[in-house]
Amino acid sequence: MDWARSGLAARNPRAAALTAFWIFLLSAAAVPLSSLDMPESPAQRAMSFGAPVVLLGLATVLITRRLPVTWLNVLLLVAPILGLAVVVTLNLATQDSSAGAQVMLCLPALFAATHLRPPGALLVAVSCSMGDALVVGVLRPDSRGLLDWFQISLVIGLMTGILVLAGQRQDRLVALLQGQASRDPLTGLVTRRVLDEAMHRAVLPPVPRQGRSCAGAALVLLDLDHFKTINDTHGHPIGDDALVHLAGLLGGDAAPGAVIARLGGDEMAVLLPEFPADEAVRWAQGLLTRVLSHPLPLAGDGTELPLSVSIGVGHAGPGPTPLRDLYAAADASLYEAKRAGRGRVGPPHTAAPGRPGTGAPVPEQPERRLHRG
Incomplete structure (x- = not known):
């Protein structure tokens, strides 16, 4: 599969991997802390232990320099989806549908909109909205839960759109500067x-x-x-x-x-x-x-x-x-x-x-x- 032509490749795979590494690393530390004030339950204890292990594993793979760029692009598309799955599973296991728990669903979309190209960013944004719909539908199937889902989805959509447009403008500017640096302005020959x-x-x-x-x-x-x-x-x-x-x-x-x-x-x-x-x-x-x-x-x-x-x-x-x-x-x-x-x-x-x-x-x-x- 040609990831560059499909539009699913990261704009800068190595930079995106470094960002994802720090997000997963900090999230692995935040999961146990966020569960301190929750009532103890087997599901909570399992998630408090399992989620950081999964996140640390993803962080370790992403920071591996020997990973080929093709596989790195695959992982950078899958990583925010896996991060989303971890957040959704954690919210359902802990019965937490608070605003703070739902806001965590914005992190995968934020990463994708910053580092992925439009098709990948759109895929992750839609997945985050569907993940929030699942949490709200299971834990708060009422009008207030529907309003929360709409607000979170609106934030995810606006954030994705703004960051994708900004990224496209930056890519055009970089391409223009690279073209100017590689071409003689008088003859059009390369430098x-x-x-x-x-x-x-x-x-x-x-x-x-x-x-x-x-x-x-x-x-x-x-x-x-x-x-x-x-x-x-x-x-x-x-x-x-x-x-x-x-x-x-x-x-x-x-x-x-x-x-x-x-x-x-x-x-x-x-x-x-x-x-x-x-x-x-x-x-x-x-x-x-x-x-x-x-x-x-x-x-x-x-x-x-x-x-x-x-x-x-x-x-x-x-x-x-x-x-x-x-x-x-x-x-x-x-x-x-x-x-x-x-x-x-x-x-x-x-x-x-x-x-x-x-x-x-x-x-x-x-x-x-x-x-x-």
């Missing part, structure tokens, strides 16, 4: 952080596939030639148009699984997972041809601005490779393309395998600042 994460996955030890060998990964770095001259001659808005135009050419014929990023200024990068070095060079040559054959149209006078790029190709073979070394290999290839006259693809460089990198950004080398533009 360096996203590229580093993709590279980290690409250079990890490959998972063997039946009948297929891993070709490694290629990193293509490119600079727009004479970008400073374009800005000085035509103005920065045209320079921005040139970057957007180049990003469109990159995305228009991207290889399957490619990750295209803007690293800063006029420098862009393309990660080609599972790409042999020779195929990466051919792809880079095709990109150079597309750029040379698609000049930038200038608004107003109908003229076109020819563009060219210098491209470097770095390649990491099968096996773990430090990200720093892959960047350095592509950077060295780009430097050779610029030194040879720009507007070309540099000879590919291979990164030596070694200990996997951490995905941290690679510091810019002094020589890179000399050949930019």
Whole structure:
């Protein structure tokens, strides 16, 4: 079952588990205290002992870090229902239909509305209302009991609705911020952080596939030639148009699984997972041809601005490779393309395998600042 698509998964399973842990832990301590002023009975004694054991058991399972996320989502949906069952059973066993006892039925709904997505929160809210109806129907089947049930159900419904709407607004805001952090606002390409994460996955030890060998990964770095001259001659808005135009050419014929990023200024990068070095060079040559054959149209006078790029190709073979070394290999290839006259693809460089990198950004080398533009 796809819990994320079903809407029953927790918004943040680990945070929800921690909250549920403290709720069950405190509830386990509160149950014996709440029974002190009740008349002794076998049912009361059994519940006073059994309920804390059940709650402590749930708390212990929820805090287990080794629990897979799928099973954690299952437990986070079942946990408030089990908590509700404990409260209802305790109220019936102790013959307690007081306002304080009924208010405890709001706790599962409060947890679900805070941490579960709308379908799960609605399921728990309806269950809490039905649980209260059972308590009231058995212990106070009169008009006063009906009024109590209506008031508790109203509180549960309003609380669930308000918290679910607040959670949805927060999720939209978080998604917006994540999108802004992962996308370059000018070109729409992904940022360096996203590229580093993709590279980290690409250079990890490959998972063997039946009948297929891993070709490694290629990193293509490119600079727009004479970008400073374009800005000085035509103005920065045209320079921005040139970057957007180049990003469109990159995305228009991207290889399957490619990750295209803007690293800063006029420098862009393309990660080609599972790409042999020779195929990466051919792809880079095709990109150079597309750029040379698609000049930038200038608004107003109908003229076109020819563009060219210098491209470097770095390649990491099968096996773990430090990200720093892959960047350095592509950077060295780009430097050779610029030194040879720009507007070309540099000879590919291979990164030596070694200990996997951490995905941290690679510091810019002094020589890179000399050949930019």
